[in-house]
Amino acid sequence: MAQTFETVGVVGLGTMGAGIAEVFARSGRRVIGVEADDAALERGRGHLERSTGRAVAKGKLTEDAQREILGRVTLTTSRADLADADLVIEAIPEIMEFKRVLFADLDRVCKPSAVLATNTSSLSVTAIAAGTSRPGRVIGMHFFNPAPVMKLVEVIHTVVTDDGLADDIAALARSLGKTPITAGDRAGFVVNRLLLGYLNHACALLEAGVAGRDDIDAAMKLGVGLPMGPFTLLDLIGLDTSYEVCEVLFRETRDRRHAPAPVLRELVTAGLLGRKTGRGFYSYGEAAPATPEARQAASVSTVGIVGGGPEAATLATAVERAGFKPVVAESADLTPVGDADVVLALSDRPVVELAVRLPHPERLAGLHLVGDEVAEVASTVLTSPETTAAVHDLVQILDRTPVMCGDRAEFVVNALLYAYLNDAVRMLESGYASAGDIDTGMRLGCGYPAGPLEMLDAIGLEAVRDGLRALYAEYREPAFAPVPLLDQLVTAGVRSIREYAG
Numbered sequence: 001m002a003q004t005f006e007t008v009g010v011v012g013l014g015t016m017g018a019g020i021a022e023v024f025a026r027s028g029r030r031v032i033g034v035e036a037d038d039a040a041l042e043r044g045r046g047h048l049e050r051s052t053g054r055a056v057a058k059g060k061l062t063e064d065a066q067r068e069i070l071g072r073v074t075l076t077t078s079r080a081d082l083a084d085a086d087l088v089i090e091a092i093p094e095i096m097e098f099k100r101v102l103f104a105d106l107d108r109v110c111k112p113s114a115v116l117a118t119n120t121s122s123l124s125v126t127a128i129a130a131g132t133s134r135p136g137r138v139i140g141m142h143f144f145n146p147a148p149v150m151k152l153v154e155v156i157h158t159v160v161t162d163d164g165l166a167d168d169i170a171a172l173a174r175s176l177g178k179t180p181i182t183a184g185d186r187a188g189f190v191v192n193r194l195l196l197g198y199l200n201h202a203c204a205l206l207e208a209g210v211a212g213r214d215d216i217d218a219a220m221k222l223g224v225g226l227p228m229g230p231f232t233l234l235d236l237i238g239l240d241t242s243y244e245v246c247e248v249l250f251r252e253t254r255d256r257r258h259a260p261a262p263v264l265r266e267l268v269t270a271g272l273l274g275r276k277t278g279r280g281f282y283s284y285g286e287a288a289p290a291t292p293e294a295r296q297a298a299s300v301s302t303v304g305i306v307g308g309g310p311e312a313a314t315l316a317t318a319v320e321r322a323g324f325k326p327v328v329a330e331s332a333d334l335t336p337v338g339d340a341d342v343v344l345a346l347s348d349r350p351v352v353e354l355a356v357r358l359p360h361p362e363r364l365a366g367l368h369l370v371g372d373e374v375a376e377v378a379s380t381v382l383t384s385p386e387t388t389a390a391v392h393d394l395v396q397i398l399d400r401t402p403v404m405c406g407d408r409a410e411f412v413v414n415a416l417l418y419a420y421l422n423d424a425v426r427m428l429e430s431g432y433a434s435a436g437d438i439d440t441g442m443r444l445g446c447g448y449p450a451g452p453l454e455m456l457d458a459i460g461l462e463a464v465r466d467g468l469r470a471l472y473a474e475y476r477e478p479a480f481a482p483v484p485l486l487d488q489l490v491t492a493g494v495r496s497i498r499e500y501a502g
């Protein structure tokens with residue numbers, strides 16, 4: 001029969017530990033919260049009282065229920081009080097030496113049957129377990145922030161974890177109202193491995209000057225429907241933490257995609273760690289700069305559109321409705337748009353090769369419509385600043401958010417998105433996690449509207465494979481080359497990677 005873990009110890013009552021203690025107390029279990037000293041203990045008590053207090057204020061919890069929950073939690077600075085605990089979860093800072101020392105001590109204090117779990121985001125659970133006399137009873141139980149809200153728990157087993165223990169911990173997570181995914185001990189586990197690769201890639205695009213901070217954030221938030229853009233998220237996670245997790249990933253994978261971007265190192269060294277220090281990629285506490293009003297793209301009367309099909313027709317109608325005269329070049333013959341004031345090349349590929357075929361190459365910019373809200377505007381090395389400004393305004397008049405970027409393969413959205421989807425396929429192909437767990441992990445761990453394999457199916461395997469080929473051809477980054485599994489599924493005519501993976 002699965003163990004039920006009636007008494008649970010939580011060591012470290014900071015951001016994560018206080019939330020984890022609350023989750024267990026809410027489930028009716030007895031909780032022993034341990035902090036380093038009295039001052040930290042009081043801070044931990046404050047976290048618990050404020051968090052449950054907010055639930056009362058929102059009408060989600062009665063005052064009686066709050067009293068009961070808090071009454072189940074005993075707070076102490078003595079680890080000896082953990083002697084009776086069935087399970088102890090560690091949530092102290094992400095420093096291996098601290099964790100090793102703590103686990104050696106817990107091993108001494110706790111009863112032999114007790115399970116010792118770590119909430120580490122990135123450190124090796126195996127290395128933590130190896131420092132105890134009970135490595136088979138040491139496991140990862142990775143909650144997400146804020147623990148009372150986020151539904152995902154990653155259960156991490158090692159090569160020496162006792163048979164059945166991961167299942168028991170997964171059952172425990174379910175009994176807390178969480179959704180567990182179980183995986184082996186690899187740097188970053190499922191969620192952070194996929195997430196940090198993508199966030200670090202956004203830093204690389206910023207550093208290469210392909211697009212600016214706000215444009216990249218808008219692209220991913222409005223274009224893909226993610227809860228926030230990568231730089232907002234990095235600031236929220238903390239740039240120091242993000243840097244460290246990338247370091248750990250890189251040490252294991254030796255994949256340049258995980259090598260922390262230099263801009264992260266620079267910001268961290270300067271003490272700009274994100275929200276918690278008031279400044280990171282963004283500054284907090286300052287009024288946001290006003291969004292400039294869309295000017296009427298004043299000097300423009302004729303708008304050339306290069307492209308065919310319904311997208312070009314819809315764009316031509318919208319341009320006309322906005323008071324401009326559209327002219328369309330549907331075929332390889334660009335003559336119809338030769339004299340237009342600006343030329344929009346509908347494309348998700350670099351457009352400079354079209355520009356050089358025009359009498360006024362400085363009047364052309366690439367336009368990639370993403371979803372219903374965003375249009376990427378790609379300026380080539382020949383595009384004039386006046387054209388870039390006019391197209392920016394025109395896009396706003398057409399009721400879309402312009403994402404200004406350089407004329408690079410896959411521009412911004414698809415460059416970031418497809419590389420991330422490729423990483424997910426690589427993870428699936430390696431056998432590290434199932435398709436269901438990968439999708440569940442990103443949906444519940446990051447609040448994404450869909451998992452990466454769901455997104456891949458929705459976009460189409462072939463489109464993503466072709467996009468990755470273009471990315472690889474442009475940047476020669478090995479991580480962008482389509483994973484063999486993806487290539488083979490396309491060749492074999494398989495349309496759904498989730499159906500294929502069962």
Ligand SMILES: NC(=O)c1ccc[n+]([C@@H]2O[C@H](COP(=O)([O-])OP(=O)(O)OC[C@H]3O[C@@H](n4cnc5c(N)ncnc54)[C@H](O)[C@@H]3O)[C@@H](O)[C@H]2O)c1
Pocket residue numbers: 011012013014015016017034035036040090091092093094095098102119120121122142143144145
């Ligand atoms: N913050 C997140 O978003 C997040 C998400 C998932 C996992 N994690 C992981 O959870 C762990 C804790 O992170 P956090 O953000 O809650 O950190 P935190 O700094 O907010 O909290 C750490 C707490 O541990 C206490 N502490 C330090 N040494 C101790 C000791 N020897 N005994 C008892 N208490 C001690 C500190 O006083 C502090 O209250 C880390 O391993 C982190 O990687 C963090």
